[in-house]
Amino acid sequence: MSGGIHHWTARETRQAIRTKAASATEVVQALLARIARLDGRDAAGGGLGAYLHVDPDRVLTRAAALDAEHGTATDRPLFGVPVAVKDNLCTRDVPTTAASRILERFVPPYTATAVERLEAAGAIVLGKTNCDEFAMGSSTENSAFGVTRNPWALDRIPGGSSGGSAVAVAAGLAPVSLGSDTGGSIRQPGALCGVVGFKPTYGRVSRYGLLAFGSSLDQIGPFARTVQDAADIFASMAGHDVADATTAHAAVPDVSALGAGASSTPLTGRRIGVPRALLGSGVDAAVQAAIDAALTVLEGLGATLVDVELPHAAAAIPVYYLVATAEASSNLARYDGVRYSSRSKLAPGDDLATLYERTRGEHFGAEVKRRIMLGTYVLSAGYYEAYYQKAQRVRTLIRRDYDTAFAADVDAIAMPTCPTPAFRLGERADDPLQMYLADVFTVSANLTGLPAISVPCGFSPDRLPIGLQLTGRPFDEAGLLGLAHAYEQATPWHRETPPLG
């Protein structure tokens, strides 16, 4: 174990509690103290702002209950492990806002399956994390409740939309966390904050209790400081759920010992596809250099690099923003001022339509309105075929590109997670299209449903983290995590910590 409690991985935390080197109460006390010191938005120089909601009494009560069970429940895979949860996942009796004014006072009457399963495995929910409103954004700047800062450079964005969950793990405010990924919202902030971000296969993790954004794209996944920790969280929450008809029946793989029996060339026989044409343009020089170096490391571990073509990759962003906004416009229709939390003031005689329009107009932020408008337009009569249905057809072509690549016996496809390191707060806030282009490498995994992971692979000259993205075969999370683990263990990047003290 290295350094203080806040540096411990989930595995180290669990081991310390199991062996009574520390109690669950001591662990959460240390993290709560660090959150109080570093996270508050009123802290000197502006705190990190990873969390929207932390209830120390609730956390301490839960930790004490686990400590009281020591010896009888210690075998649970996440016994005593604190986890931060993105605020678009429902937590019973704990506020869940999706960083939106329209859910400002929403307190769910039930808990999301993913969170419930982690708690059943012994995890402690430490708090709810900031994000772009309804997970719509790539910088967490679209939160209605304030910015979240990148711990590596406080004037920079942490990525998004799950920025708070990425920062919590990067800054030692939780060993692991949950995010949701609709177009890169776990992998992109993971890359920009220097932590592991993992999106499992579509259908692998139940979305029951996840506030829906793009239902054919959304998937829940972990942030962690090691691939093994990400695998442990994944394994504890994956698998079929009667409450989510889109969850798969496929058996959840055993990923509990990723490095077992590893030699110095653990990737011998593995083939990694590299879409060279895609990497040519628009990629920052430092990112390009880090990816080239990562590919050399993978080769050194025994893997064979194979050129692959993804001819429709350039269409991924337009297709994604048509499909995702169409689905969002429908999903967000439920926020109507009747059932959940916020309602605008009405004048006598105002009708129900006015109630809907005013509540939504006054409580949704600019990006959410933009996407609802775009989605409504592309689904409307006269435009549906040219925009929405055309996008769905091109989505089929994008899927075929990946099918073809994997049919050529490739185990995974490697590329950068993001074209650039973290940009400055405010830099792209006035240019929505420019913001969308940051998702060029991440949206395809959502359009195809494939599992994908971002692992730290280096730094820019000004010490900003860079991520390597690996995309795997459907439901082959074990193969993908094994590959990512082998790369991680051969490189020093995951041991670096941001300059926070």
Place this chain on the structure above:
Amino acid sequence: MSALSDRDVLRIAELSRLALTPDERARLGRELTAILTYVEQIGGIDTSGIEPTSHVQLDDTTLRPDETRPSLSREAALRNAPDAIRGAGLFRVPKVIG
């Protein structure tokens, strides 16, 4: 893509059930025009004979037995309502039929 007019924006806002200020409408008109112009590049891709993907089905689904299961109580379902007649188990909204 010809620029969206204020009338177009108003119509989309009405379909979206969003009350927008004149400033918001002007801004959204510009932004949506720029985004739509950008996404129109996919119009040049040949998709003849290609089926649309609405949903990626990677695994077999099975139907669950059609049995009653416990669900939220009325009291729990009403707890977050901004206006409700809790004793009667009802959400309250403005008069709908004149």
